Structures are given as C-alpha cells and as structure tokens.
Amino acid sequence: MTRRAVVVLLAAAGIGLLALDLAGSRPLNPFTAPPALALGSGQAAGGAHCSAAPGR
Amino acid sequence: MTAVPGADIRPAIAPRLLLAAGGVALVVAVAAMAGARYGLLLAVGLGFGIALEGLRFGFAGPWRAFILRREPAGLIAQLIAIGLTAAVAMPLIAANPGELVGAHAPVGIAMIGGAFVFGLAMQIVLGCGSGTLVNAGSGNAVGALALPFFAIGSFAGAWNLDWWIGLGTAPVVTAGGLFGPMGGLAATLAALAAVGAFAVWRAAPGTARLPRRLWIAALAVAGLALLNLVISGQPWGVVYGLGLWVAKGASALGADLSASAFWAASANAERVAESLLTDVTSLTNIGIIAGAFLVAAWRRGLSQPIPALPARAWVATVVAGLLLGYSSRLAFGCNVGAFFSGISTGSLHGWAWFAAAFLGSIAGVRLRPWLGFEGRARP
Numbered sequence: 147m148t149r150r151a152v153v154v155l156l157a158a159a160g161i162g163l164l165a166l167d168l169a170g171s172r173p174l175n176p177f178t179a180p181p182a183l184a185l186g187s188g189q190a191a192g193g194a195h196c197s198a199a200p201g202r
Numbered sequence: 203m204t205a206v207p208g209a210d211i212r213p214a215i216a217p218r219l220l221l222a223a224g225g226v227a228l229v230v231a232v233a234a235m236a237g238a239r240y241g242l243l244l245a246v247g248l249g250f251g252i253a254l255e256g257l258r259f260g261f262a263g264p265w266r267a268f269i270l271r272r273e274p275a276g277l278i279a280q281l282i283a284i285g286l287t288a289a290v291a292m293p294l295i296a297a298n299p300g301e302l303v304g305a306h307a308p309v310g311i312a313m314i315g316g317a318f319v320f321g322l323a324m325q326i327v328l329g330c331g332s333g334t335l336v337n338a339g340s341g342n343a344v345g346a347l348a349l350p351f352f353a354i355g356s357f358a359g360a361w362n363l364d365w366w367i368g369l370g371t372a373p374v375v376t377a378g379g380l381f382g383p384m385g386g387l388a389a390t391l392a393a394l395a396a397v398g399a400f401a402v403w404r405a406a407p408g409t410a411r412l413p414r415r416l417w418i419a420a421l422a423v424a425g426l427a428l429l430n431l432v433i434s435g436q437p438w439g440v441v442y443g444l445g446l447w448v449a450k451g452a453s454a455l456g457a458d459l460s461a462s463a464f465w466a467a468s469a470n471a472e473r474v475a476e477s478l479l480t481d482v483t484s485l486t487n488i489g490i491i492a493g494a495f496l497v498a499a500w501r502r503g504l505s506q507p508i509p510a511l512p513a514r515a516w517v518a519t520v521v522a523g524l525l526l527g528y529s530s531r532l533a534f535g536c537n538v539g540a541f542f543s544g545i546s547t548g549s550l551h552g553w554a555w556f557a558a559a560f561l562g563s564i565a566g567v568r569l570r571p572w573l574g575f576e577g578r579a580r581p
Contacts, residue, residue, distance in 0.1 A: 149341025150504040153495055156338055156346050160488070163447060164478065170454050171477040179237020179480075184301050184435030185294070191435025193482035194473050196442040196530065196539035197305040197549070200364050200464040 247489015255494040259419035261537040274401035279416040286424035287546035296383035304547030307534035310371030316532030321559030323525040325566025331440035331536030339494030348523035355527020356445030364463040377548035437543035443483030515574035
C-alpha cells in the first residue's frame with residue numbers, strides 16, 4: 147500500500163463530507179455573500195475562531 | 203548515447219499542468235458557488251499547504267529538532283514568521299477594531315493543561331494542527347488516521363469547554379491592552395527576539411543559520427496569515443473547523459447540540475446550519491490538505507510505501523489524534539490559533555500556550571519511541 151491509496155481514501159471522505167454538507171445546509175448564495183475583503187467592508191468579523199470562548 | 207536535457211522532465215509537464223489547473227478550478231468553483239471571499243480563503247489555504255509542504259516549514263518537527271539535537275533553525279523561522287505577521291497585524295487590528303479581530307483568549311488552568319497535552323500529543327504523531335492536515339494531504343498514513351480523531355476530539359473538547367473554563371480562568375490580557383498598540387507590538391517583537399536569542403545561545407555549533415528555504419517559508423506563511431486576516435477579518439486558525447465538521451455530522455445524525463453551551467451559542471449554531479464552504483477555518487483547512495496533496499503529487503511522492511508500524515503505534519495515533527483535538531479546544535487553539543495567531547495578535551494566552559506546549563513536547567519526544575514509531579524495540 148502506498149501514499150496514493152491514503153490520498154484516495156482521504157479524497158473520498160472529503161467529497162462525501164462536502165456532499166452531505168451541501169445537502170444538509172442552508173443553500174449557498176454568492177449574491178448574499180459578504181464583501182471579498184473584511185478589511186474596508188465596514189462589517190464586523192462574523193466567522194468563528196478557536197480562540198473564542200463559548201458565547202462570544 | 204547522449205542524454206537529452208529535460209527528456210525525463212517533459213512527460214511530467216502534462217500531469218503537473220493538470221494539478222495546477224485543478225487547484226485553480228477548485229478556487230473558482232467555490233467563489234462561484236459561495237462568493238468571492240470564500241474562494242479567496244480557499245486560495246489562501248492552498249497557499250499555506252503549498253508553502254508548508256513545499257518548503258518543509260512545520261512546528262512539531264523543528265521543536266523536536268531543538269529538543270533532541272539543539273538545532274534551532276526551524277524554531278527561529280517560526281518566530282520570524284510570527285514577528286513579521288505581528289508587525290502588520292497588530293497595528294492593523296488596532297486601527298480597524300470594527301472589522302478585524304485578534305486571536306485573544308484568556309489564560310486558565312485548563313488552557314495551560316490543554317497546551318501541555320497538545321505539545322505531548324503532537325510529538326507522538328509528529329503533527330500539530332497544520333501539520334496533521336499537511337501530513338494527511340501528502341498521503342502520510344499516520345496523519346490521515348489522526349485527522350478524523352483530531353476532529354472528533356475537537357468537537358468533544360468544544361462541547362465540554364464551558365466546564366473546563368469554570369476550573370479557573372483569568373481575564374483576557376493582550377499586549378496592546380497593557381502597553382498600547384505600538385508598545386504592545388514592541389513588547390511582542392522583543393519577547394520573540396529574546397526567545398530567538400535563547401535558541402541561538404543553546405544551539406549546537408553550526409546549526410543556528412537559517413537555510414534560504416526557511417526564510418522564504420517564513421515570509422510566505424506570514425504573508426498568507428495576513429491575507430487570511432484581511433480577507434476573513436480574523437486570524438489564521440485550524441481547530442474550530444475540524445470540530446465543526448463533526449458537529450455537522452452529529453447534527454445530521456440527530457444529535458441535540460443545544461445541550462452544549464458551546465455548540466448552542468448563536469455564532470456556533472449559525473456555523474452548523476451554514477455550509478462548510480462559508481466557514482473560514484474549514485476552507486483554509488481544506489486548502490491546506492489540497493495544497494499539500496498538490497506538492498506531493500507534483501514531486502511524484504505518492505508512490506512511497508506506507509511504513510510498517512506496530513499495532514501500538516496505530517493505537518497511539520488514534521489516541522493522540524483525540525487528544526490533539528480535545529486539548530486544543532481547552533487551550534483556545536493549537537500551534538496555529540493559539541501560538542502563531544495568539545502571539546502575532548498580542549494575546550498573552552499565546553505565550554502561555556508556547557511555554558506549556560513546549561514542556562509537553564519534551565515529554566512527547568521521550569514517549570514517542572516507546573510507542574513504536576521509531577523502529578526501536580522498547581519494553
């Protein structure tokens with residue numbers, strides 16, 4: 147068994163995860179997406195980060 | 203017979219063009235489906251993966267090299283990358299507090315313990331937060347096995363985070379808060395320089411000089427970390443995205459995430475409901491895996507055989523993966539979210555993480571051979 151087999155398994159798992167995600171999440175809409183850059187957008191950062199405590 | 207220059211290279215051009223085109227197509231597809239910001243974040247992740255794998259810039263390996271052989275070059279490259287990032291990120295965040303946030307978190311008992319355990323576990327599998335993604339993407343079986351358990355651990359650690367915080371947590375302290383924006387930056391750079399000077403002082407003779415690739419890597423990683431900040435509004439992170447993948451799976455299977463204070467919080471519930479293609483750390487994580495794959499395939503490194511490790515090494519990989527995920531949640535980040543991004547945005551918890559994780563790494567380096575990873579029989 148080579149690294150190629152590992153990569154194939156990983157890719158299959160990744161594609162499966164994304165397929166389930168797209169099927170079970172709110173539909174994507176690029177027209178309601180935030181501006182390309184947060185800097186200069188006038189909007190607060192809305193993402194989640196590992197340094198954030200619960201409730202932050 | 204005369205060798206034709208480049209004759210053995212030419213057959214590889216078509217597959218390599220295909221690889222590059224595949225990377226570009228992924229970015230364009232995500233931008234078209236989800237929006238330009240998300241396509242750009244995937245591109246940043248690809249850049250991280252290519253830089254980390256292509257230039258062999260890591261975290262666990264250099265710490266191991268310093269602990270075992272007193273070779274400081276990799277560690278110093280990390281400090282340079284963090285310093286370069288801080289030099290731009292800290293003033294930028296101070297000037298744009300409504301749009302950009304730092305990786306600021308409190309120091310606490312569980313935070314310090316979590317960092318110690320993370321440092322230990324990352325030396326067992328020789329893969330940190332970013333390193334596990336890179337290793338998996340390049341076909342390393344230990345990294346690929348550790349990754350799903352890292353994600354499960356991250357989900358579970360986040361689930362219990364509220365309880366762990368309750369054990370004792372200080373208020374958030376930042377260098378900017380203590381010394382002002384420029385004073386905080388000066389203090390951060392001085393502290394990084396002091397650690398670098400200590401590493402040079404302790405170095406084995408002839409090992410302190412950085413090779414060119416590490417200078418390039420430090421510049422590239424700092425540049426990409428700044429792009430991550432400017433595009434997403436938050437610093438580079440890894441662990442949140444991994445836990446989110448499991449949270450989405452658990453939710454799809456009917457788990458009630460509202461029982462967890464962390465996952466019930468509105469920001470996290472929102473992330474679970476939205477697609478991963480709109481989550482900052484998920485996109486950069488996917489990009490890192492894909493970028494490392496591109497480099498490994500480009501170098502035709504995927505035909506290497508998987509190492510024959512004893513069963514206890516594979517069991518240790520699973521356990522270490524779980525510990526990496528769980529502990530990094532308690533520590534408010536891994537080597538990326540806490541060490542790199544915490545320090546480069548002025549958070550005291552980044553320094554506490556560094557000290558505790560380094561002590562854990564010393565223990566992990568000693569433990570690794572006993573778990574069957576280094577081909578030596580141990581009782």
